[in-house]
Amino acid sequence: MNTDRIIGIAESNGWTATIENKTHEAITFEFSKMTPAGQDFSFCAEMKENDYSNFIENVEEYYQAYDPDYEASQWIGKDGHGQHGAPYHIKDLIEDMIAAEDMIWNLLCEFKDALL
Template sequence: MRRKDLIEMIVRCAEDKGWKVDADTKQSKGSTLFEFSQYTPAGQDFSFRATMKANHLDSLIIDMEEYHEGFDVDSEAYLWLDSNGHGKNGAPYRMRDVLDDMEEAEKMIETLLDAIKALE
């Protein structure tokens, strides 16, 4: 499959799951940097990046799996809490709501990853 066609297929797949996708093909050695972004249920503009080497979908999947496995819900939630344990910078006020939102972000990543895997 041509690189352009593969990129379009990945973008369409992600958009079907509600993600906005930017694909930067100007990376070294023919790699493509994807930035996936979507709003969480609480309204956080959540995004992450993953790289596809050359024209190999499996390399994108591996990079996304590594991001997903390394996604620490508690650490991510902590970033959105002030010194009193309440949400800041537009995050929900209650700590539990911030944590719930980060758990939803993790599920969003997993859903996208499963959809990309299904393209293989």
């Protein structure tokens, strides 16, 4: 089954993968992995009509839209430092979000290599 293959690829690359929603038309996966600084990073991707190409396109769209600076800004507290388990220094926080971007890219490449 396509879902098992996607989950297996993610898990073999250190990600936790779950099915968040499943209908006749689409399946939504959630992928989670700890960043180098220890943040629990996750994102969702959808596969329509059991089509790998559609799924990969959805992951690629997420990757293209991912903005490490914006993501880092969501973790900065009123005191100008990381909050809720994020790295304390903004520089470290941005580096961690860039690492998350690299993690998405690497997973995307694994999906492309295995599924296309």
